[in-house]
Amino acid sequence: MRTQSLHTVCEEAGCPNIGECWEAGTATFMILGDVCTRACKYCAVAHGMPDKLDTDEPRRVAETVEAMGLEHVVITSVNRDELADGGAKIYAETILEIGKRMPQCSVEVLIPDFKGDKKALRTVLEAGPAILGHNIETGERLHPHVRPGGRYWRSVSFLGASKKINPSILTKTGMILGMGEKKEEIYQTMSDLRDAAVDILTLGQYLRPSFQHIPVARWVTPNEFADWKRVGELHFGFKHVESGPLVRSSYHAKEQAREVEAGPAGEIQEILEADMAAPAEVVEYERLVQIELKDAPRKPS
Numbered sequence: 649m650r651t652q653s654l655h656t657v658c659e660e661a662g663c664p665n666i667g668e669c670w671e672a673g674t675a676t677f678m679i680l681g682d683v684c685t686r687a688c689k690y691c692a693v694a695h696g697m698p699d700k701l702d703t704d705e706p707r708r709v710a711e712t713v714e715a716m717g718l719e720h721v722v723i724t725s726v727n728r729d730e731l732a733d734g735g736a737k738i739y740a741e742t743i744l745e746i747g748k749r750m751p752q753c754s755v756e757v758l759i760p761d762f763k764g765d766k767k768a769l770r771t772v773l774e775a776g777p778a779i780l781g782h783n784i785e786t787g788e789r790l791h792p793h794v795r796p797g798g799r800y801w802r803s804v805s806f807l808g809a810s811k812k813i814n815p816s817i818l819t820k821t822g823m824i825l826g827m828g829e830k831k832e833e834i835y836q837t838m839s840d841l842r843d844a845a846v847d848i849l850t851l852g853q854y855l856r857p858s859f860q861h862i863p864v865a866r867w868v869t870p871n872e873f874a875d876w877k878r879v880g881e882l883h884f885g886f887k888h889v890e891s892g893p894l895v896r897s898s899y900h901a902k903e904q905a906r907e908v909e910a911g912p913a914g915e916i917q918e919i920l921e922a923d924m925a926a927p928a929e930v931v932e933y934e935r936l937v938q939i940e941l942k943d944a945p946r947k948p949s
Contacts, residue, residue, distance in 0.1 A: 676722040676758075676898045677709050679742060680735045684726035686797030690785070690824060692857035693726060701731065706738060710745035713753060720902035721746060722781075724758035727797065734760055736768035740775035747776070754778040754905040756820075758897055764802045764922025766809060773814050778905045779848070780810045781820040783897060784841065787833035792927040794827055794862060799927070801920040808844030808916035818847045818887075818910045822897045825873075826854035828865040834876065838884050845914025847887040848904055849880050852895035868893065887911060 678693075681702065687695040713721050723742055728735040736759075743755050756779035762768035773780060784803050785791070791800040807819045821841060825834070841849065851873060856864050873891040880889035887908045890900055 674720045674722070674898065674902045675713075675716065675718055676724055677712075677742075678724055678726065679705055679709065679738060680725040680728050682726065685729040686727045686795075688785075688797065689794045689862045690827060690854060690857070692861075698726065698728060698730070701728075701735075701738070703738070706741040706745045709742050710749045713746050714749045718750070718753055720754045720756065720905055722756045722758060722898045722901055723777075724781075724897075725760065727760045729763065729797075733768045733771065734762035734765060736762060736765070736771040739772045743772075743775035743777050754902070756781060756898070756901055756905060758783065758820075761798055761802050761806050764799075764806065764919045766919055766922070769806065769809060769919075770813055773810060773817060777817060779818040779820050779901070780807075781822075781848075781897060782806055782810075783822040784837060785822070785824055786827055787829050787837045788840075789833060790827060790829055797926050799921045799924065802922060802924075804840050804844050805916050805918065805920040807841070807846050808914055809919045811845045811911075811913040812917040815845075815913050816910050818905070818908060819845065820848035820850070820897075820904070821846050822850040822852070824854045825851060825868045826864050826866050827862060835879070838880055838886075842884045842886065843914055844916040845911055847911055848908060849886050849889045849891075850895050850897055850899065851876050851880075851889065851891040852899075853893040 681698045682694060683698040684691070684693050684695045685698065709723070723739065725735055725739070739757055739759060743757065746753060746755050755777050757772060757777045758781040759772060761782065782803060784800070785795055788800045791798070807821060810817065810819050823834070823837065838849070853868055854864055856862070870893060873893060877889045877891040880886045880891070888904055890904070
């Protein structure tokens, strides 16, 4: 990876499971650079204006996957809101390049919301990933405060739209607990996600990257994580829930790709809030600037 000038979210985001996953033949590559156009309050990845798009990156990622002999690879990225398609074409080319070199290697993508662009979502899905992931991160109330560059219902419905386009592709999302959410809000978020027919849910403990990020509101016990797994699978019908203090989006990803069967489309199938600006996002003088608003819009009627 060093010789190919590539980035992994395992390192950039300080994942606690890096050793276990790499030992198991799984790695998560972060494409589209290492500078994000959004500034989520929980994320360790640098934010600002990214460098020029690296169109050769798909080839180098595929070569590295082959050299490492990986069995499952997760492709994620920073947000690239300054690009017309948010980087969807690079995602698709990366999936296809890996497929050419390592057809036995399953590919999972963890994508941004592409500002609700259905065409960009379709571009990624048509490349044929095994799993389409997009993280909701938290419930509706906290969403505009901790993830000001996104929108809650845009993210929920983005996953539902994926199922409408290709229901055979697994959908996956993740929540971070310990940022101030209430238990009833976790429950409601699970319900919303199942309305979008999300197959796989991950739940993990928030770990504060630095003093510049929001503080930890509470430490969730292992027993509570186990309870949420039971609620998600037995009550809501998620195909699989990976739940534990150190669980992150890519944890046990290879097993999920091989063992979980995709379900049909759900109630939510169209992208919501695609034409609405995020609570703290304005574009001015060709620079993306984060601002904070006290009041965020609620669920669309």
